[in-house]
Amino acid sequence: MLDKNQIAKRIAKEVKNGQFINLGIGIPTLVANYIPENLEVVLQSENGLLGIGPFPTEENVDPDLINAGKQTITMVQGSSLFSSADSFAMIRGGHIHLTILGAMEVSENGDIANWKIPGKMVKGMGGAMDLVASAENIIVAMQHCSKDGQSKLLKECSLPITGMRCVKKIVTDLAVLDVLPEGGFRLLERAPGVSVDEIKAKTEGKLVIDGEIPEMVFD
Amino acid sequence: MLDKNQIAKRIAKEVKNGQFINLGIGIPTLVANYIPENLEVVLQSENGLLGIGPFPTEENVDPDLINAGKQTITMVQGSSLFSSADSFAMIRGGHIHLTILGAMEVSENGDIANWKIPGKMVKGMGGAMDLVASAENIIVAMQHCSKDGQSKLLKECSLPITGMRCVKKIVTDLAVLDVLPEGGFRLLERAPGVSVDEIKAKTEGKLVIDGEIPEMVFD
């Protein structure tokens, strides 16, 4: 089983040179720590920045420079700043190559639910609905099962969805899976020490297993 | 009868303090020369400038600074530059208080025709359709009759129109007229030496004459 940092590390292997990437709050933010140094990528913050840098040192904290998670940040060389309307024009227009975000549920046709639990205080969708409706490639980072052991990879989402047929890949603590265009989760890799049978048992949606499933390799 | 500069001078009396104004090509451009110095107004150029200044001196000509008529210009203090999308957002959003433009025909319900003569080479509408569809106040500067003596203030436009029910006021070489909300040209002022009868004879559309019509007064 992978911990949060390992999930982030595995997702980082999906990043390609030259990409513009939006990282959601939580595990996705950790992905930035594992992107290989030889890749040139640009991280977008949907409140209005291209080129997120590392967190500032104590003396460089600037309250006028935060990311979408409201954390203080810095900018890398070559950054640009813009309004939220321009930022979402960028997102909606398909200019961001890769969006990585967390989820509460994903369905076998790629629907994602990550904004609302009926009966609980609803905080809002923020930019998630715009991001999932627009990005050409969406990778979800999440736990395979909820805390009470229920699968989060479902035939259909039980929670109100954030977007339809949009998730392309999922990295969980147990596995890496593609969402097939015709529906179904195709198992690609197992986490170290996790068996195919365990993944089968913990995946409620249709699971497609083609041949031998390798264990993930970390460098 | 007024010449072009006198038409411009008469229109300048309609300008109010604090207005943002778009001046079309031709006579409207001349209006800028007659705006009283004690009024603070801002002239917009729809290619992307608020704050048009006078024409430059020979040594200050900047090919990167032109108005919508493609003339070299200068900027006044406090100007701002923006894209054409932002410029027409400003126009469409109703932020320009007054638009002054030329016309080939105006109808008694306020339709304006000023972009196309069937059978002749069509150069295009430029920004005219956006301007007339958006401005809260539109004043037309034109000759009362065409060169062959036909009235240009008509029941209905004979030429393809640029915008519907939009003209509020017309200043011609003969008269100042309002377009009434219920239809019809209400005669407000006569040019010096021009009789009401002449204006009647040269106005094809419905002309409303209420009481004595004063001659225009120029300071």
Next chain:
Amino acid sequence: MINKTVKDATEAVKDVFSNSVLMFGGFGLCGIPENCLRALLLKDLTGLTCISNNAGVDDFGIGLMLQKHMVKKMISSYVGENAEFERQLLSGELEVELIPQGTLAERVRAGGAGIPAFFTPAGVGTEVADGKEIREFDGKLYLLERWLKADFSFVKAWKGDTAGNLIFKGTARNFNPMMATAGRITIAEVEELVPAGELDPNQIHTPGIYVHRIFQGEKYEKRIEQRTVSK
């Protein structure tokens, strides 16, 4: 150039009335019009509709207006950081309309730009689409969304001039530029107010035409929600 300067926040907000629709720039607590918010708190206002990406925190920003029961309705994309907000919402005192962040930004832009409606993919297939027209363009589904406008827009910029031209700094820009365009009356507060002509026309983010009143804010606390540093 027309001088838009007013003396201070109190004068700037003098005619804000109960039951009006207000827009506030800012993302979280970053780039919010602190001085106008403080001045509004001193007024006897109720029934306000506030359009703002977030709702502040309990003791800062719009959160303080909630404490004083001035707000009838919030229109936001995310309202998570505010316990009083939650209490009022659950008790039915407060109405909330949640809008995807990009749709919110674009609806406000549309309000300023004279575009009454536009199609966006955000929310298709979700409850956000309920009751909205859905149409297919080039093989993809989109929702029809309407413009948003306000009686008063409150924005905060870094620098401004007496003609109302504004320059923002960092990610404090966020919703401020669009909201400046969508207010019937737009009130801008700035950290530094300079005479018209001192700002480079090429670097203006918000042209003065959108700003009806401008003043230099007395004090900027600039509270940080998540102070995150690297060692």
Next chain:
Amino acid sequence: MINKTVKDATEAVKDVFSNSVLMFGGFGLCGIPENCLRALLLKDLTGLTCISNNAGVDDFGIGLMLQKHMVKKMISSYVGENAEFERQLLSGELEVELIPQGTLAERVRAGGAGIPAFFTPAGVGTEVADGKEIREFDGKLYLLERWLKADFSFVKAWKGDTAGNLIFKGTARNFNPMMATAGRITIAEVEELVPAGELDPNQIHTPGIYVHRIFQGEKYEKRIEQRTVSK
């Protein structure tokens, strides 16, 4: 930061193909991508659709592409200053689609911003409305207009950096920023190309994400259409 630099105009336009859709920034002859236009003239291209507010003059700008019969269709708001244009149009060699200037600007912005359609008042009641959906919002009539996109967008900026960030100057900005967002491949030429990091992030007009290739133009003639001076 990703380096978008290419050697020169010739390399920048190397894969432009016949029958493709091209966008050109500029208003009149102000802010046009002169170096790309020169490089395109040396290529054996036909059947192009050119989206540009104007069509140049006979011996400069897009006018030169018309002389070489490279253009099948112009999409513009005003095409008045070009005799060869008129000849080709009347002879049926050239097709032209005239669009109100603000609608053109907004359709291009929509193309870059992922908005497939929007409502605008421009053209209601005119022949521009023929065949288009008309709808009333809040008592006023609007037309539905579609986005515009291009295979290649050519834009000209004042300064740029190797990451593709652009800053425009004066009214040479005009259509360039939107067109930069609406090209599948966007090629920017600049008067001065600097290393990434030298431009203030706060002053960037076009973020580098929209620019796929950038180079410093060899020569800028910057021809003036109406040299008007005061004595």
